[in-house]
Amino acid sequence: MVSIRSASVAGTEVKAEPAAVRALLLDVVGCGLLMPGVESLTAEGNDVYHYVLATISNGAVSHTPDHRTRFDATDPARIRWEPVGEHNFRSWGEFRTAPGNETGTTYLEIDTRSEADVDIAPVVLPLVEPFARQQSDQVTEGFLAAIKERVESGATG
Template identity: 50%
Template sequence: MVWIRTKTAKEITIRTSREALRALLLDVTGCGRMMPGVEEMEQIGDGLYHFRLAEVSNGVVKFRPDYVARYDVSDPDAITWEPHGEHNFRSWGTFHVLDGPSPEEVVLRIDMRSEANVDVARVVVVLIEPFAQKETAEVTTGFLAAIKDRLETAGVPR
């Protein structure tokens, strides 16, 4: 078993208020389920959330992330999370809420790093990490797009 490490930083401009964005982010389970690949997510304690993600497979690795993260929502402009307990996946990150280019917009930035404990020979880590990095970047981009869509179409009937 070896740890595969990734990190990403992505941001998106959203036509919404800080209050609306913060309200969505504070709904940790509702917002978390918008992340691509989340199959199950539940609150299991004060600030603790259990995630089960879809299986990831690239022909060499077959892996289903299952982990618990602790969220800190005390900063109005930065919601952070970190791993809690021992699991096959660990994630650390921050949602940063920043001023947008106009008064009607805000910028949401996600800085994240993760580690996946996979059953492969250490020698193949250099081959697997680029795939994992690409997956992480795609998931983060998709997550930001889903948040933007939810906020910008909140008043539009679906």
């Protein structure tokens, strides 16, 4: 068993007030379901959420991420998350918000890193990690785009 590590940072200007952006981000289940690959997301209490993601496969590795995450929203400009318990996938990160460049806009950034435990030979790791980084970037960028679209459309839930 080895851990495949990846990290991504992406940001965008959202045409909405910071309060509207933060309101969506604080709806952890509603917002989390916008993330590409999330098959189920349930609140377990005490700011802990259980994620089951779609199986990721590249021919050499097949992995179905399953994890629990705790959120911390005590900082008004950041919402952080970290893994809870032992699972086959762990994610750390934060949403950061700041006033945008124009009145009525918000700059939203997602900064995340993750580790996936997979059953492969360690010698294969250098071949698999670039794929994991690419997948992480695609998910982060897709998530950011979906959040932006949801907030800008004014849709809820």
